[in-house]
Amino acid sequence: MSLNFSNAQEIINDEVQQVEQPKDSVVNKTRIKADGVAAVVGDFILLESDLDREIAQIKAQGGDLEGFTRCELFGSLLESKLYAHQAIQDSVIVNELYIQSRVDQQIQGILGQLNGDMDRLLKLYKKESEQALRDEMFEINKNGYLAQEMQAKVTGDIEVTPEEVRTFFNNIPKDERPVFGTELKLAEIVIIPKVTEEAKQAVIDKLKGFKTDVEENGSSFTTKVLFYTEDSGSKATGGKYTLNRKQPRMVKEFRDVAFSMQEGEISEPFETDFGYHIIYLEKIRGQEYDVRHILLRPELTQDAIKEAKDKIEEIREKIVNGTLTFAEAAREFSDQKETKYEGGQMTNPTTQDFNFELTRMDPELYSQIQDLKDGEISEVLQDEDRINRLKFKILTVTDRIDDHEADFAKDYLKIKNLALQDKQIKAVAKWQKETILNTYIKINGEYRDCDFQSNWLKKE
Structure with missing residues (x-):
């Protein structure tokens, strides 16, 4: 879970009156507390309000915080600040023009939703002026940028060799090996109406x-x-x-x-x-x-739309009748360049292989193939994408792999990704452990009672 926490801008004395709650109280419980310094991480000060504000933003965006404690979320906040602090120490260059551009786009985007009402925007974000809002958004974006760049620096050069992948797989006890869900291989033929x-x-x-x-x-x-x-x-x-x-x-x-x-x-x-x-x-x-x-974008004529639909229906009929194979028809007629020369075989954009796991498939694609039997040709489907406002396509399932325990040969790419993630996690943990020890960190108030996974309290 990646959290983009806000940056505190001022120091407030850590003298607060609070309603005591257990340290692991769930996020959605009511919490009444005056603002104060919750922690200091290097150059960054974290206020009590930072966590509450971020929780509110996550909820507003539809995020599910069920099962997460305040301590866990606070730990994520500390991590983001540690990354940003170390990025400054390592002289990570910030493109301030890029950050300013992002702020401009964000403000314009929000104003677009508020019919251009700046006063309403300032009231929403509790700011007295547009410049105050811009200054805070600039700091938030800059620190987020620093954190991302530092994370990339820690993990960016990490790779795994085939031998490391094999070792990773062999070290997993047989009764703990992952089970991959049912996977399908899919092919498509796409016909796009011609623009006059x-x-x-x-x-x-x-x-x-x-x-x-x-x-x-x-x-x-x-x-x-x-x-x-x-x-x-x-x-x-x-x-x-x-x-x-x-x-x-x-x-x-x-x-x-x-x-x-x-x-x-x-x-x-x-x-x-x-x-x-x-x-x-x-x-x-x-x-x-x-x-x-x-x-x-040029308008499509009704004649062009009808011509494209008639064409794909004719192609479908030839495949069903056995005059053409699906792969032959894709290579000869399909307008989808990315799949045409693979006989229509579709590539999973997430894994970059030909397998689509049913439980992780794009919902729209799943709805189009869920009732297809192996080798069956779908009816003509109407669709669209970022480039084409209208296109027609037919789909087929070329292969099906049922639920199965991870197999090194068949599932090599998935196992490789797991091995890479494991190596990255270990590298981050090592970096974080060393950096925490070398960084000034102070945790205040109730957060000193948290059982953090990382050594934020420097007890060791």
Whole structure:
């Protein structure tokens, strides 16, 4: 469980009046306590309110805290601060422009949900001014960034050799070896309706009209984003993204256009897999480029939709009749490049192999294949993804592996992941033990009675 705890900004004397509760009282019990210093970890001060505020945020986001004690959650808070403190000691570089950009996006995103009401936002976060809110969010994001970078530094270079994987597996007592649930191998054939040249040109002309209206008539680019863009991920922030030449985030075509522009310029329409864009380059700050963009996707005609559906129904009929195998049809007809040349065989995005464990399968995919027998062809399904607003597909189960005890040969990739996790956990534990001993740490009040897994109280 990964917790992103807030950063305390000021020291308050640790003189508090409290309603006594057992140290392991569950999180959802009422707790009345004045604010005070709960702990100090290196350069960081943790207030009583930090934990309560974070618990409230986790609950608000739908997190399940059942079974977790305050002591356990407080231990997670201490860990995050230890990482951040050590990152400063190790001179981990913070990209402050990136942090500021994140703050801007977060505030714009929240404002989008509050209809742009800044006063309501400040009241929600109990801040007297927008700058006070920005300052706190900047510190929270910066310390979270430091913690993540330090964690990556501790575990980033850890790898496991085949011999280590074998040793790890052999050291597991036979009666304790993991049992993997039922797994399926799945294949797909996808047909995507074709976009007409007329529809593409209509979008290009519309984007050119936006560009002209902004450049010649003084219209607001941001307003046009809010009214017209089809990029739901950036609409709330006015289409804003911050690009960095050293940190690729966008598709190549988008980056190439942005980095070729001058500040204040609006690009000509250009195409990516997601549709057609225009970019307004708002600000250049060294390696950082602040851009806003509008995304439009060409409309699909009813004739194109019908043609695609008729095509996949014809393909399905040929497979069912035995004229074509599923794999042959996928290689010849499928529009899904990632699976086409594997005979339609789908790759599990989590494990990067061909096996999908039923209990961990994407719910939507599970609903599409749950009633399929091995080798059976699904009915034609209508679907969509980030790039295509509409596509048709058929699915089949090419293999099924029932519940089974871990087998080294069959389950090598899963066992390798377990071995890597085990090695990373041991490395983190070793790093944490050494770092705690070399870091100033003070735990106050009731938390001194906690039975921490780590040696925060330095009793040894």
